[in-house]
Amino acid sequence: MKKESQFTPFVEKTHFWGSIFSVLAIIVLVSVPVSIMFYLNVRPEISDVLKGFWGVALIFWPTALIEICFYTPMMGAGATYLSFVSGNIANLKLPCALNAKNIVKPKKGTDEEEVVNTIAVATSAIVCTVVIAAGVLLLSPILPKITAEGSVFGPAFNQVIPALFGALLGGYLVQYWKLSILPIAAATLIVILAPTIGTGALIPICVILSIVGALLMYNNGLLTGGVKPENPLKGLVKKDK
Amino acid sequence: MxxxxxxxxxxxxxxxxxxxxxxxxxxxxxxxxxxxxxxxxxxxxxxxxxxxxxxxxxxxxxxxxxxxxxxxxxxxxxxxxxxxxxxxxxxxxxxxxxxxxxxxxxxxxxxxxxxxxxxxxxxxxxxxxxxxxxxxxxxxxxxxxxxxxxxxxxxxxSGSDNKFGDIITAATFIGLISAFVGTSLAGKASTIEENGVKQATGMGAGVMSLAVLLTSIILVVILQTLCKKFKWDKFEPFVMPISMFAGMGMAMLVYAVLPESISMLEWRPAV
Structure with a gap:
């Protein structure tokens, strides 16, 4: 007998196509250095490549694993597959998905949410690719002048991250200002104590702290007008037993 | 070539x-x-x-x-x-x-x-x-x-309690955003060695990042409140992009108006 899937047919198919495209992306990605190697007719020493590779892998491979675990529940299947192929997730694709969800307000955990996430990330990937391509082909002679520190626009392009995440935070502050205090205070304190911590390591810490803080506030009635609700995790623990 | x-x-x-x-x-x-x-x-x-x-x-x-x-x-x-x-x-x-x-x-x-x-x-x-x-x-x-x-x-x-589900989802996103907000409030720019000289890449937290962050936050809060009050549904998709560009515009304004010693002040310079 065929085992019933936990996913809707649309999400099930998304996983199928996502896996196919991930494998194709690996082939495209690896073919870049392979073609360069054959075109230039050179064979770099494996030891030289490995020496550089370990330095990068030690920082970025654990982050890749953490990113998949954290971003998948936030973005759903289609958007996650797409994001990991087109890159710039935390600083572009995820904010786009959050913004689109704030506008459309789809029902959580449904195909609606999956559709909105996918539309946002796909649009962002296309626009980003086109902007970079147009910039490289048309603007490369003048771009350094636009983004250089001394230019009028220089300060603006140095501040994309606070502008982007300030706008996102504002959207949440209207409805959930109490939830924001703990994670922002914690993030600031961690950055003060460990200034070299990357956002890749900081994100999971802040997300966990934020969820724990929200759970404690919820259980103590701070988010439900002073009425203490039943611990929502209590049921889960009993069910598991 | x-x-x-x-x-x-x-x-x-x-x-x-x-x-x-x-x-x-x-x-x-x-x-x-x-x-x-x-x-x-x-x-x-x-x-x-x-x-x-x-x-x-x-x-x-x-x-x-x-x-x-x-x-x-x-x-x-x-x-x-x-x-x-x-x-x-x-x-x-x-x-x-x-x-x-x-x-x-x-x-x-x-x-x-x-x-x-x-x-x-x-x-x-x-x-x-x-x-x-x-x-x-x-x-x-x-x-x-x-x-x-x-x-x-x-x-x-946990599907029976929608309010709790909404809160946890919001807490997850706020946690993610907080990492970047914390960096904008107190972060230090990373450095690279260029031609053997240590150089900062971008800017660390300081007067500029604080001004930009606050501008974006305040503008979103104001515009979203106005959208709700006057039912400006068509304007809603533009609220966040406008606030983001306004934040970046504030960086240009701060740089143009304030003396460089103040506008470019970083709490913890990288080099």
Whole structure:
């Protein structure tokens, strides 16, 4: 007998196509250095490549694993597959998905949410690719002048991250200002104590702290007008037993 | 002709771009058609497309600026390819720097910022930048479905309490945003060694980042409140992009109006 899937047919198919495209992306990605190697007719020493590779892998491979675990529940299947192929997730694709969800307000955990996430990330990937391509082909002679520190626009392009995440935070502050205090205070304190911590390591810490803080506030009635609700995790623990 | 900017390199870049755009279009059309089937209005989906496109422009330009940073060593095409597929701002600079450092003492050594003229070094850098990011693509088909199954189970089990589900979802996103807000409030710029000299990449937290952060936050709060009060539904998709651009505009204003010693003040300068 065929085992019933936990996913809707649309999400099930998304996983199928996502896996196919991930494998194709690996082939495209690896073919870049392979073609360069054959075109230039050179064979770099494996030891030289490995020496550089370990330095990068030690920082970025654990982050890749953490990113998949954290971003998948936030973005759903289609958007996650797409994001990991087109890159710039935390600083572009995820904010786009959050913004689109704030506008459309789809029902959580449904195909609606999956559709909105996918539309946002796909649009962002296309626009980003086109902007970079147009910039490289048309603007490369003048771009350094636009983004250089001394230019009028220089300060603006140095501040994309606070502008982007300030706008996102504002959207949440209207409805959930109490939830924001703990994670922002914690993030600031961690950055003060460990200034070299990357956002890749900081994100999971802040997300966990934020969820724990929200759970404690919820259980103590701070988010439900002073009425203490039943611990929502209590049921889960009993069910598991 | 510089081998880093040859026609062959451009050909590779166009193939990579065609793949990324082709995949994105495939998922976009598929999601749009399914959205229509399940009753999502075309207007809502178009709003999501417009808002996402607007929201992407400024970050895309700053990604483009990273291409310029890397171009001094690697030419324009390889950084362009790397930032189009899987790459990201923080990763590419670190990866390129690590790859170049691997040649220290080999006689082919090149410091970040110097033009790479040896094809072998260039090829090795391309390999390091590629292998460093490949894990996420390998893990996606292996893990993504399993993770979603686990999350779905938790959602189903706690599905009876929608308010709690909403709060946890909001807390997750606020946690993620907080990491960047904390960095904008107290972070220190990272550094790279360019031509043997330590240099800051971008700016750390200071007067400028604080002014930008507060401008974006305050403007979103005001505009969203106005949208709700006066039912400006058509204006809602533009609230966040406008606030983001206003934040960036504030950076230009602060730089133009205040003396440099104040406008460029960082709490903890990197160099």
């Amino acid at each position: 510089d081998f880093k900017e040859s026609k062959f390199m451009y050909l590779i870049a166009f193939i990579v771009i065609a793949f990324v755009i082709g995949q994105s279009l495939f998922f976009l059309i598929r999601a749009y058609n399914h959205g229509k089937k399940i009753g999502l209005s075309a207007k809502k989906m178009k709003d999501a497309i417009t808002a996402s496109a607007l929201f992407t422009i400024a970050p895309a330009v700053s990604i483009l600026a990273t291409v310029v940073v890397l171009a001094s060593s690697l030419g324009t095409v390889l950084p362009w390819i790397r930032l189009t597929v899987v790459g990201n701002l923080q990763y590419e600079v670190t990866a390129a720097q690590n790859a170049m450092e691997a040649f220290a003492g080999s006689g082919k050594a090149v410091a970040f910022g110097q033009d790479i003229t040896d094809p072998t070094v260039f090829s090795a850098v391309a390999w390091v930048m590629t292998l460093g990011v490949i894990l996420s693509l390998v893990l996606c088909p292996l893990l993504l479905k399993k993770i979603q199954k686990k999350v779905g189970k938790v959602k189903l089990d």
